[in-house]
Amino acid sequence: MPATIKGKTGDLPAKGCVLGVDGCRAGWAVVSINLCDNRVSGWIAPSFIDILSFEQVAMTIVDMPIGLCETGPRACETLARRVLSPLRHSSVFSSPKRAMLAFDKYEDANAWGKQHCGKGLSKQAWMIAPKIREIDDAMTPADQARLGEGHPEIAFARLNNGKPCVWPKRKTEGEAERLALLERAGMIEAEEIYQCLRAEHGAKALGRDDLYDAAALALTARARIAGDALHLTDEARDARGLIMEIWG
Numbered sequence: 012m013p014a015t016i017k018g019k020t021g022d023l024p025a026k027g028c029v030l031g032v033d034g035c036r037a038g039w040a041v042v043s044i045n046l047c048d049n050r051v052s053g054w055i056a057p058s059f060i061d062i063l064s065f066e067q068v069a070m071t072i073v074d075m076p077i078g079l080c081e082t083g084p085r086a087c088e089t090l091a092r093r094v095l096s097p098l099r100h101s102s103v104f105s106s107p108k109r110a111m112l113a114f115d116k117y118e119d120a121n122a123w124g125k126q127h128c129g130k131g132l133s134k135q136a137w138m139i140a141p142k143i144r145e146i147d148d149a150m151t152p153a154d155q156a157r158l159g160e161g162h163p164e165i166a167f168a169r170l171n172n173g174k175p176c177v178w179p180k181r182k183t184e185g186e187a188e189r190l191a192l193l194e195r196a197g198m199i200e201a202e203e204i205y206q207c208l209r210a211e212h213g214a215k216a217l218g219r220d221d222l223y224d225a226a227a228l229a230l231t232a233r234a235r236i237a238g239d240a241l242h243l244t245d246e247a248r249d250a251r252g253l254i255m256e257i258w259g
Contacts, residue, residue: 091162107140235258243259
């Protein structure tokens, strides 16, 4: 069952809810904001298909690449690094090319990239390749009307009047910095939801940063509906017709 905390009453008239989603060890950390009464919930979904099947969801923003190049960089990532420079730009790493997802070993995917694209694959990107593959297998261009890629550091920068966070997110100071931004934005339940999920699933199921990132992306999903979210894209689409964009 979701960990549910009563939030403040808002004035958004839309029915349903918005979701912020971040990958975690146990699957996917999800934070939901009910658009009618601002009730905030959090839970762990075992698969991305489970998230796509949720009913009454007006918008979902997930911290995972959607839309993959065959060769070359994604412009949305270049734009995100500019927004986060010089403090947090390194948090935006290059997504794998779609062909790399077919490999079973990092060494093979890395070698393919060097041979065909002139650039290999970072180990950070390879570590999340299974989740990227999970999304890529499930997504269609039509889904992007209600489900978008986000980046938590872009989301936090927007909450911080356009300024990137000073501290890395896993440092104590970084956790406090991001929690303060969430609470200032009205997401006063983030730490309590994290503690509830940690007690329910165990300390290794998700990190505090996973939950905070999902919370920031839930706020991004609500801001996208309101027309207030930051939208980084050159409108390019990949070979499957998926637009390559980052919301924050």
